[in-house]
Amino acid sequence: MRWIWIDKFLEFRSGEFAKAIKNLTLAEEHLHDHLPGYPVMPASLIIEGMAQTGGILVGEANGFTEKVVLAKIPRAEFFGVACAGDQMIYEVTLTDLRSEGAVVEAKAFLDGQLLADVEIVFAHLDQSRSNQIFGPKNFVFTQQLLGVLDLAKAQERARHLPAPGDPARPGHPEGPDAVAPSPTDTGKGLTVPGE
Numbered sequence: 001m002r003w004i005w006i007d008k009f010l011e012f013r014s015g016e017f018a019k020a021i022k023n024l025t026l027a028e029e030h031l032h033d034h035l036p037g038y039p040v041m042p043a044s045l046i047i048e049g050m051a052q053t054g055g056i057l058v059g060e061a062n063g064f065t066e067k068v069v070l071a072k073i074p075r076a077e078f079f080g081v082a083c084a085g086d087q088m089i090y091e092v093t094l095t096d097l098r099s100e101g102a103v104v105e106a107k108a109f110l111d112g113q114l115l116a117d118v119e120i121v122f123a124h125l126d127q128s129r130s131n132q133i134f135g136p137k138n139f140v141f142t143q144q145l146l147g148v149l150d151l152a153k154a155q156e157r158a159r160h161l162p163a164p165g166d167p168a169r170p171g172h173p174e175g176p177d178a179v180a181p182s183p184t185d186t187g188k189g190l191t192v193p194g195e
Contacts, residue, residue: 004145005049006090009152015061015094020053020148022088031084041082043116047073050106051120054092056149058102058122061094064146071101071123078116086110100124 011019024031024041031039051070059068082088089109096103101123108116 003048003125004052004148005045006052006148008091009053009149012024012057012060012149012152012156013099015057015095018053018057018090018092020049020092022049022090022176024082024084024086024088025080026084028084030077039084040084041088043076043078046082046088046108046116047076047120048094049088050090050104050108050116050118052145053090054094054102054104054106054120055122056145057092057094057104058097060149061097062124066124068102068122069125071121073118073120077118080110080113080115082108082110082190087113103133134177 005022007023008018009018009020011017026039028058031041055068055070059066090106091109092104092106094102094104101121104122105122106116106118106120107114108118
């Protein structure tokens, strides 16, 4: 089973930047097991949330043709803890993208305050070698993980639609694709002449 540490994307700019959210609830088992009686999010899982955000950003920049894996974390600084009831915001910027991998700068925020500042290096696995080791299935970009990105893209498309009732909205009676009613249209449905 693979755990997803992103609830949804708030912003996604292809090949540049991603902003994601993670809500911490007492329903998450790791909050009870990490430090019993003190439900804090382990730092490693905060890094994993930023890595998932960054991994999708890196993978999407190449059309998800490469298997992207976390290679190393050269720097990680934490300035506090995240507890049950907190809402973390991950902000990840793609700083370097090459054929062999990528580097991202990732930050986690709580209530607008910096919680973590991390540099993450990703590697692109060689296709022939990764197929020998892992098979053809893309174990990195699972449907569940990509579903988070699909939701963000759908929300973005919806934001750019005119509001309901706006004449510019497709299908609106006065909109650009409106069709004048025919003389046999009563408004309750189409009537057939001679009935």
